[in-house]
Amino acid sequence: MSSDTQVATELVGRSPGQLMWRRFRRDRVGVVSGCVVLFFFAVGILAPVISWLYGKDPQTRYGQIEPGLLNEFGYPVKPNGGIDGEFWFGLEPFLGRDVLTQLVYGIRTSLLIALAVTVLATLTAILLGITAGYLGGKADFLISRFIDLLMAFPNQLFFVAFLPIVTTLFVDPREETPTYVRVVSIIVVLWVLGWMTLGRILRGATMALREREFVEAAKVSGASPWRIIRKELLPNVVSPMLVQATYMLPNFVTTAAALSFLGVGLVEPTPDWGRMFAIGAEVYRADLTYMFFPGVAMVVFVVAFNLLGDSVRDAFDPKTNR
Amino acid sequence: MSERPQRRARLAGAAVALTGALLLSACSSGGGGGPEGEGSNGGGTEGAETLEAVTFADAEASTGPAEEVPDATPGGTVHVLQETSPSHLDPGQIYSAAESNIAKLMQRGLTAVRMDNDGEYSVVGDLATDSGTPSDDGRTWTYTLKEDIHFSDGSPITSADVRHSVERTFAPFLTYGPTFLQQWLANSGGAEYRELLPEGPYEGDHLPDSVLETPDERTVVFHFEEPQADLPYALAMVGYALVPEDGDTREAYDQEPLASGPYVIEEFRPDRSMTLVRNEHWDPATDPARNAYPDRYEITFGHTTDDSTQRLMADNGDDRYALTFNNGVDPGNAPEVSSNAEYQERLAQGYQPFVATMAINAERVTDLKVRQAIAYALPLNGVLNAYGGAFGGEYAGGLISPLLPGYEEGYDPYGKLANPQGDAERARELLEEADAVGYELNYVHHTATEDARAAVAVEDALEEAGFVVNRSEVPQTSYYDTIGIVDNGYDIYRSNWGHDWLSSATVIPPQFDGRQIQDGANNYSHVDDERINSEIDRIRQITDPAEAATEWFELNKYIVEDVLTQVPLYYYKMNVLHGSLIGGADFNDDLGTVDMHRIYVIQDEG
Numbered sequence: 001m002s003s004d005t006q007v008a009t010e011l012v013g014r015s016p017g018q019l020m021w022r023r024f025r026r027d028r029v030g031v032v033s034g035c036v037v038l039f040f041f042a043v044g045i046l047a048p049v050i051s052w053l054y055g056k057d058p059q060t061r062y063g064q065i066e067p068g069l070l071n072e073f074g075y076p077v078k079p080n081g082g083i084d085g086e087f088w089f090g091l092e093p094f095l096g097r098d099v100l101t102q103l104v105y106g107i108r109t110s111l112l113i114a115l116a117v118t119v120l121a122t123l124t125a126i127l128l129g130i131t132a133g134y135l136g137g138k139a140d141f142l143i144s145r146f147i148d149l150l151m152a153f154p155n156q157l158f159f160v161a162f163l164p165i166v167t168t169l170f171v172d173p174r175e176e177t178p179t180y181v182r183v184v185s186i187i188v189v190l191w192v193l194g195w196m197t198l199g200r201i202l203r204g205a206t207m208a209l210r211e212r213e214f215v216e217a218a219k220v221s222g223a224s225p226w227r228i229i230r231k232e233l234l235p236n237v238v239s240p241m242l243v244q245a246t247y248m249l250p251n252f253v254t255t256a257a258a259l260s261f262l263g264v265g266l267v268e269p270t271p272d273w274g275r276m277f278a279i280g281a282e283v284y285r286a287d288l289t290y291m292f293f294p295g296v297a298m299v300v301f302v303v304a305f306n307l308l309g310d311s312v313r314d315a316f317d318p319k320t321n322r
Numbered sequence: 323m324s325e326r327p328q329r330r331a332r333l334a335g336a337a338v339a340l341t342g343a344l345l346l347s348a349c350s351s352g353g354g355g356g357p358e359g360e361g362s363n364g365g366g367t368e369g370a371e372t373l374e375a376v377t378f379a380d381a382e383a384s385t386g387p388a389e390e391v392p393d394a395t396p397g398g399t400v401h402v403l404q405e406t407s408p409s410h411l412d413p414g415q416i417y418s419a420a421e422s423n424i425a426k427l428m429q430r431g432l433t434a435v436r437m438d439n440d441g442e443y444s445v446v447g448d449l450a451t452d453s454g455t456p457s458d459d460g461r462t463w464t465y466t467l468k469e470d471i472h473f474s475d476g477s478p479i480t481s482a483d484v485r486h487s488v489e490r491t492f493a494p495f496l497t498y499g500p501t502f503l504q505q506w507l508a509n510s511g512g513a514e515y516r517e518l519l520p521e522g523p524y525e526g527d528h529l530p531d532s533v534l535e536t537p538d539e540r541t542v543v544f545h546f547e548e549p550q551a552d553l554p555y556a557l558a559m560v561g562y563a564l565v566p567e568d569g570d571t572r573e574a575y576d577q578e579p580l581a582s583g584p585y586v587i588e589e590f591r592p593d594r595s596m597t598l599v600r601n602e603h604w605d606p607a608t609d610p611a612r613n614a615y616p617d618r619y620e621i622t623f624g625h626t627t628d629d630s631t632q633r634l635m636a637d638n639g640d641d642r643y644a645l646t647f648n649n650g651v652d653p654g655n656a657p658e659v660s661s662n663a664e665y666q667e668r669l670a671q672g673y674q675p676f677v678a679t680m681a682i683n684a685e686r687v688t689d690l691k692v693r694q695a696i697a698y699a700l701p702l703n704g705v706l707n708a709y710g711g712a713f714g715g716e717y718a719g720g721l722i723s724p725l726l727p728g729y730e731e732g733y734d735p736y737g738k739l740a741n742p743q744g745d746a747e748r749a750r751e752l753l754e755e756a757d758a759v760g761y762e763l764n765y766v767h768h769t770a771t772e773d774a775r776a777a778v779a780v781e782d783a784l785e786e787a788g789f790v791v792n793r794s795e796v797p798q799t800s801y802y803d804t805i806g807i808v809d810n811g812y813d814i815y816r817s818n819w820g821h822d823w824l825s826s827a828t829v830i831p832p833q834f835d836g837r838q839i840q841d842g843a844n845n846y847s848h849v850d851d852e853r854i855n856s857e858i859d860r861i862r863q864i865t866d867p868a869e870a871a872t873e874w875f876e877l878n879k880y881i882v883e884d885v886l887t888q889v890p891l892y893y894y895k896m897n898v899l900h901g902s903l904i905g906g907a908d909f910n911d912d913l914g915t916v917d918m919h920r921i922y923v924i925q926d927e928g
Contacts, residue, residue: 061779064704065743073657074707094653094707094775174764174811176793263771267795268778282771286657 016316020239023315030311036304040297044108051105054088056098058105058271062087063096070096073286081289089293093283103294105271107301109183114252116187121195122245129199130229130237133206144203147196155193156258162189163264179270186265190252198244205237239316246309250302257298273298376435376727376824376867377444378454378554379610384447387606388613389438391906391920398923399618400904401644403630407593407623412576413563414491415498419914422560423647424621427598427614427918428581429563432465432484432542433554434611435823435912437920443824443912445554446610449479449564449582450542453554460549460865467540472603473566474581481536486523486567488534493522495573499561500822506556507533509547511838524572551865555823584614596621615906615922627652634899635665643923645900645907647915656713659899668902670916672909673725674894675820677718677829678705680780681805681847684887686813687763691756694736696763696814697889699749699787703742704779705816706892708772715892717742721833721878723893725911726826728871735883738890749787759788763813766794768801773816806842817846817888824912825867826874831858833888834881847887854881 014022024030043050051057063070069077074094076082081090081099089099132143166185171177209215209232218228253273259265260274261281268275273294280291408421413429416422434448445453450465457464471479490496491504492515501515507529508515519527535543544553556562569580581587584606585598598619606614620640625633630649633641635658651659651669659665680700682693702717709715716724719734737745753759763784767777774795781791796804805815822828832838835858836850857877864870882890898916900907903924910917 059782061701061704061782064701064707064779067743070703070707071657071711073653073660073711073713075657075711094711095704095778096707174794176791263769268774269782278771282654285654 020315024311027311027314029307030315033304033307033311036300037308040107040301040304041111043104044111047101047104047108051101054100056087056101058097058101059269060098061096062098063091065096070094075283075286081287081292083289090289092279093287093290094279099290099293102271102276103273103297106273106276106294107297109266109271110253110256110273113183113186113190113256114249117190117194117252118245118249120187120191121248122198122241124191124195125198125202126234126237126241128195129202130206130233132199133203134210134225134229134233136207136210140203143199147199150193151196153193155255158193159189159255159259160262160264163259179266182266182270186256186259190255194248194252198241198248201240201244202237205240206233209233209236239313243309243313243316246305246312250305254298254302376555377442379436379444379446379452381447381452383444384450384452384610386609388436388610388919391613391615391922392439394613394615394906394920394922395925396615396617396922398616398925399620399643400616400921400923401640401901402619402621403625403633403644403646403649404621404623405625405627405630405649407596410498410576411579411587411590412496413499413560413565413579414487414496415576416560417498417500420648423913423915423918424596425560425563426583426913427585427612427619428579428583428587428601429560430471430582430609431557431559431563433558435555435558436611437908437910437912437917441908445558448558448609448611454557456551456553460551460553461546463544463546463550463553465542465544467542468608469540470605471582471608472605473564473569474586474601474603475566475569476603477566477568479564479566479582480539481542482539482567483564484542485528485534485536486570487562487565489519489523489529490565490570491522491562492516492519493524493572494520496522500556500559502556502559502822502828503553503562506546506548506550506553507544512840512843523567549863549865551867551870552823552825552827555825559822584609584612585619593623595623612919613906613922614919625649628654631655631659631899634668634901635659637668637902642901642903645904645916645921646898647918649898650710651713651897651899653710653714656710656897659897660713665899668899668907669897670900670907670909671895671897672911672914673716673723674896674914675723675725675822676818676894677721677723677820678709678715678816678818678891678894679718679721679888680705680891681815681817681888682886683810683813683815684847684849684885685808689756689758690884690886691752692758692761693886695749695752695756695758695761695787696784696789697736697738697886698745698752699784699789700738700889700891701742701744701779701783702738702891704744704783705776706742708775708779709892710772713895713897715894718890718892720875720882721888721890722826722829722875723821725914726821726824726829726871727868728826728873728875730875733875733879735879736889744783744787746783746787753788760790761788762790762792764792764794764811766796766801766804766810766812766815768798769795770798773798776816803842805846806844808839808841808848815846816891818894819844820894820914826871826878827862830854830874830877830881831862834858849881849885849887851885854885 069091071077076091078084083090087098092099092102128143132140163185166189167177167182170181215228215232218232256265257274257277260272261278265274266272276294284291406420408424410416410421413425416425430448432448432450433445433453435443436446437443447453449467449471451468455464467481473479491499504515505511508518519529521527533545564582566580581601584601584604586601588597588599590596600617627649630646631651634644659669682696687693706715717739719739722729767773777793781793784791819829819833832844834849834854835845836855839845839848839850861870861873864873896914905922905924906920907916908920
């Protein structure tokens with residue numbers, strides 16, 4: 001019976017997607033890291049629910065409003081950063097806010113930014129990379145030089161220098177800068193310098209595909225370039241695209257965190273993952289615990305996402321299996 | 323003085339590396355200590371004692387050498403860790419605390435403030451034989467120079483040098499120094515004093531004898547149109563230290579000044595280091611204010627407060643002979659320093675002259691009830707926590723520093739000391755009475771971490787009380803320029819003020835005289851109240867310092883209770899560590915830091 005079914009299933013035709021999914025499911029590391037990544041996204045999406053269930057919010061300055069929680073230096077009175085049944089991850093020094101909700105909302109903002117940048121960068125890379133690769137000639141030359149130009153920019157320096165400028169472009173300095181303007185400017189700046197690697201990969205892949213028979217055949221049969229790109233080329237570059245995107249996302253999370261750490265990212269009072277590191281670095285001598293939860297969360301998230309990227313690549317392309 | 327202390331702990335280091343270390347050791351002990359608000363003023367550390375009065379010393383007390391510090395021994399090298407390198411060496415350009423603390427080692431004026439072994443303060447004659455002889459109700463002050471006083475090039479100091487030093491402060495290139503004496507001599511406010519002697523002494527013009535008289539080589543007479551009871555204090559400022567008539571190289575004097583005090587510059591590398599060695603032409607027998615025990619000072623710049631605190635805590639090698647004048651203990655290290663007895667005995671603590679306030683723009687927020695609502699709502703703990711907690715300051719009830727004579731302890735009309743977290747309910751009631759719930763406040767702060775953090779608490783608490791806060795930020799460097807504009811468009815902003823000498827006359831008039839409202843002036847709240855103006859004029863006429871001090875404090879009460887254009891937040895404190903082989907590191911209330919004239923090196927045994 002079992003041998004029969006096996007024979008039967010082997011005869012079933014599968015799309016590359018189904019094959020990939022089957023291979024991925026067999027990879028235990030991939031599944032575990034995938035679950036971790038999903039967990040982080042769930043935390044981000046469900047942040048308001050978590051905050052509601054837990055009964056705290058990220059804005060209230062508990063330590064400053066209720067006497068007895070912070071000492072005269074603004075540090076939590078209780079050991080281990082003020083962890084107790086009331087504040088599970090402790091209290092933030094100085095402002096006395098709840099660390100758990102700060103972290104949960106911080107993850108939410110970070111993931112939102114990273115996801116938006118990844119989507120935008122991937123779309124840009126597809127558009128420009130495939131255009132360059134498929135059209136070739138002058139268009140390729142222009143786009144490739146443009147990519148070179150952008151790649152020559154020192155990233156961090158550019159971010160640090162341009163973020164405050166971009167923000168002031170949109171807002172009268174006398175007015176309070178709305179949070180969405182800051183978020184949008186971070187997304188824009190990261191996006192502008194974030195799509196080139198993928199763009200180049202896609203250009204290369206497209207150039208190789210362009211000369212293949214099935215593309216020639218489609219051309220001969222009179223398909224429009226748009227149709228060729230959509231139906232012939234895109235499905236064939238999905239795997240490098242997806243793999244690259246899974247590497248890009250944690251990268252954008254850490255870059256955004258680094259910007260906040262340097263003080264040019266999101267500002268108070270928007271909860272932010274990166275700023276928690278800046279505070280942690282400031283207070284580590286007196287309150288080491290504060291750094292623990294955001295730090296561990298960040299490490300776990302980045303490692304899981306990178307492992308997931310590896311597994312996705314392995315699943316798409318079994319020949320590179322180690 | 324509007325120079326404000328900067329405490330800022332910016333740490334380098336990668337976040338990821340740190341998290342790695344944390345995986346290994348992720349526990350920390352509790353912050354410990356009592357909860358906030360316990361004890362008198364929320365400050366766990368002891369405050370300095372209130373000053374009774376400062377005496378103007380006579381000729382006997384102004385005779386050198388300075389009273390010996392117990393157990394002190396001369397010799398050795400003292401290392402000083404500072405953050406900012408002085409931008410000016412010309413005494414006439416020196417006003418800020420970081421510059422004047424170093425310059426006091428090199429420059430002498432007619433008078434000086436001395437703290438004696440009992441912690442009593444007096445204004446002594448420094449280059450002059452006494453603190454000054456007033457006549458004509460304080461409109462005329464006569465000084466006589468000591469004998470055997472010389473500049474570091476060996477030339478004797480005469481009354482011509484005093485005349486020159488005073489006259490050159492009118493020169494257009496001297497713009498950073500204090501302006502009290504010039505304004506008194508010219509009897510004018512603002513920058514109008516410059517019209518008295520537009521080019522300084524350099525074009526052959528001099529002040530007439532009716533203003534400044536030098537009848538012989540050793541006598542100097544100041545003539546003022548109004549009584550100036552505070553002249554001996556003003557003359558003790560480094561800004562009025564002497565500059566020789568012959569050696570004055572005008573603008574170039576800022577690079578290579580001569581010295582009249584115990585030390586001269588051997589080498590100065592701006593932003594890096596400065597070496598001071600003994601001035602062989604300084605005679606201790608003429609100097610009642612400086613002990614000058616060390617042979618040498620090695621001053622290095624560019625130390626963050628975090629860096630200097632860590633080094634002084636570790637107390638290794640040369641750092642055992644180190645101290646700092648202006649780098650307070652940073653907030654990150656404060657809990658450790660305060661809880662460890664080893665650091666306690668190497669810690670000098672006291673008040674700085676600065677009082678932090680929240681200024682309310684009186685031209686825009688015209689309803690007193692709304693201003694009172696702001697006062698009730700403001701969370702003092704939120705602001706002070708951001709600025710270092712108990713090491714950063716102590717909650718303030720009034721505008722007059724505890725260092726000043728006349729200060730009344732426990733003055734607290736809005737109950738802020740007991741309620742540092744703010745009283746949102748009381749504020750909301752007041753807003754409802756004024757029918758102003760939802761009142762929109764434009765709030766500006768600067769982008770430094772501390773101020774941004776304080777702003778979160780301020781905005782949060784005000785909105786809780788029923789205000790709508792429109793918060794914006796400007797870079798720290800342009801902050802005071804931004805709020806100094808009369809038509810600034812903002813409603814509330816923090817402003818700090820420190821007295822220039824131990825008299826409230828340097829606190830109330832500059833900040834609250836309604837006739838002084840102009841761009842860049844110090845009346846940041848733009849208050850123009852008839853009673854304040856007339857009281858200022860009246861109290862200035864009072865010649866008895868103790869009576870004047872009481873009257874100033876009464877005026878402060880009127881301002882805080884009935885005008886309320888500045889809500890007192892906290893009195894700045896200073897906490898400086900020193901190495902284990904530094905002796906005589908006593909806190910000096912007049913300087914707001916360790917008394918550099920009394921320190922000595924503890925010589926190694928054997």
